[in-house]
Amino acid sequence: MALQGSLHDLALPDVIQLVSVAGKTGVFTLSGEGTEGKIYLREGQVIDAQVGGLRGENALYEMAMWRAGGFIFTPGVEPEATTISRSNTSLMMEAARRHDEWRVLQRKIASLEAVPYFLPRDPRHDQITLSPLEWQVVTNIDGQRSVNQLEAVTGLPAFDVCKVLFGLITSGLIALREHEEKPAPGRPPGPSINTLLALVENVRKLAEETVGLAGSITVEKQYRLVRAEIEAGAGLPAVQRMIETLARAIALLEGNDRAAEFARRVKPLVQR
Numbered sequence: 001m002a003l004q005g006s007l008h009d010l011a012l013p014d015v016i017q018l019v020s021v022a023g024k025t026g027v028f029t030l031s032g033e034g035t036e037g038k039i040y041l042r043e044g045q046v047i048d049a050q051v052g053g054l055r056g057e058n059a060l061y062e063m064a065m066w067r068a069g070g071f072i073f074t075p076g077v078e079p080e081a082t083t084i085s086r087s088n089t090s091l092m093m094e095a096a097r098r099h100d101e102w103r104v105l106q107r108k109i110a111s112l113e114a115v116p117y118f119l120p121r122d123p124r125h126d127q128i129t130l131s132p133l134e135w136q137v138v139t140n141i142d143g144q145r146s147v148n149q150l151e152a153v154t155g156l157p158a159f160d161v162c163k164v165l166f167g168l169i170t171s172g173l174i175a176l177r178e179h180e181e182k183p184a185p186g187r188p189p190g191p192s193i194n195t196l197l198a199l200v201e202n203v204r205k206l207a208e209e210t211v212g213l214a215g216s217i218t219v220e221k222q223y224r225l226v227r228a229e230i231e232a233g234a235g236l237p238a239v240q241r242m243i244e245t246l247a248r249a250i251a252l253l254e255g256n257d258r259a260a261e262f263a264r265r266v267k268p269l270v271q272r
Contacts, residue, residue, distance in 0.1 A: 004070065004072035005071060006070050007030070007067060008068055008069075011064075011067070012030070012064050012071070013096065016039070016041075017088070017092070019073060020046075020088050024075060025041060025043055026075035026077050027041075027073070027074050027077040027078075028040075028071050029074065030051075030063055031069050037049065037059060037063045039060060044088070045088060046060065046088055047082045048079035053155055057091065058157045060091060061159065062157050064098070098159055101163075102159065108166055108170070108176075109165055109169075112146065112148045112151075112162075113148060114147055114178060115143065115144065115145065115147075115178070116141050116145075116150070116176055117143040118143070118174055118195075119173065130195075132268040133156075133160065136154050137150060137164040137165065137168075140154055147161060147162065150165075191236060196235065197227060200226055200227055200230065200242065203243060204220075204222075206262060206266050207222075207246045210250055210258055210261060211254055211258070212254075215249060215253045215254070219246060223242075226239060243266055
């Protein structure tokens with residue numbers, strides 16, 4: 001007999017604990033947040049989870065934060081692969097930690113339908129240093145995509161996207177508007193000049209590490225050229241052209257394998 005109920009009445013960690021103690025094998029099908037996900041158990045142990053484009057632990061943590069929707073447990077169903085190896089206790093402790101952190105994030109990000117946009121920034125400000133994960137989010141902010149849409153286009157969990165946005169909001173780089181609210185006149189549609197200059201600097205460093213002294217002159221030439229283009233208002237496409245040019249140069253100087261390595265390392269910075 002299938003077990004079913006509401007996430008409003010019984011949180012997912014509690015439901016999993018109930019089935020875990022009974023040593024059940026089967027699948028939870030959850031509906032909530034406008035989508036559907038699945039969590040598989042074998043003899044009470046969580047072994048796989050899927051929701052949207054996520055699979056494994058990140059998918060489980062995403063669904064563990066749902067506080068509305070329904071669930072149904074169907075016994076005897078197993079997944080095609082095992083993607084989770086941590087114990088249920090460890091998984092639920094991490095889910096609880098993320099839930100507590102999520103409550104903090106919601107102080108600045110009240111809705112996943114909110115739209116991030118860049119704030120005007122004084123060109124005299126220092127350049128910004130961001131991690132690859134932060135760049136992955138920043139380069140996809142266009143003043144039109146909502147937080148939910150950023151999750152889809154980056155392939156990152158909503159939790160990770162919101163952590164990045166929380167830091168960017170705190171630093172004064174971006175703000176949020178309601179999805180229905182029209183952008184204010186003059187609001188920048190993409191990363192600021194300083195943000196792009198910092199991105200170009202990161203690309204240059206990765207290229208230099210990949211190509212070595214043999215190609216340092218080529219890298220420096222491209223860096224100076226694109227820097228001038230950005231200062232003239234060329235925007236993110238100038239950075240993408242720089243990456244393509246450097247990849248071709250690295251292929252000629254060091255071979256296709258090194259060019260592929262450069263492309264792999266730089267992709268998180270400008271993934272769109």
